[in-house]
Amino acid sequence: MAASAKNRQYPTAYKLKTIKRVEQGEAVLPVARELGISRKLLHDWIKAWKAHGPEGLNRKPGPKPGPRKLKPLQPEANKRSALARANARIAELERLVGRQQMDIDFFRKALRAMERPATQGKPASASSKSSKP
Template sequence: MAAKGKIRQFPTAYKLKAIKLAEGGEGVLPVARKLGISRKLLHDWIKAWKAHGPEGLNRKRGPKPGPRRLRPLQADDKKRSALAQASARIAELERLVGRQQLDIDFFRKALRALERPAAQGKPASASSKLLKP
């Protein structure tokens, strides 16, 4: 096997030979062992060959350009069970309540900050003097 961290590159002809041997009846595991490659790598080569032909065997590693095949965040409502729909609605409402609580806390602190300077600089009123003994 290859040393850790080092990426081995194989020529297209080598990959084609491996694919033909595996599909010719020898099986993936024996061919992979014979060639000194992983079974997964050989399966990846076979998959790329079937999907893209010879060009698929020379593709670069990493994400490919173009649209990604991501699941939509919410599946079709008809396919979802009533329980799943209710759970999603509960989660949505909990997020909304959380945001509202943050707003309330912010405005409560702002109101306290506005009331403090007014109370500190304001002289005592006449009614409060009358109440004191």
């Protein structure tokens, strides 16, 4: 039963009458439920009506015959994407350099901190060692 409802053909006058009800302010879902059709089908009818007029309501679903309209390749889009990739790589490298600089600064401070106590403690310990007989 669902298969027969799916393949059912509706007259153009019926579709137009249904579309006019929605255009006059009735909500799509209640109209679709009342008529026993899907909300999507009613939206498709409205879309076809707005795009092609009454002829659009009798079109068969699926791909249309004739050459397909493909979007031409835009070299500018490829350039933009290459530029975006380059900018992302630059940002990544800048973050890496920043992290490395922080590491270098940390180890410099640590090395200085280790060298200071060693130089301050040496003269005192050297004088105590030389006083022994």
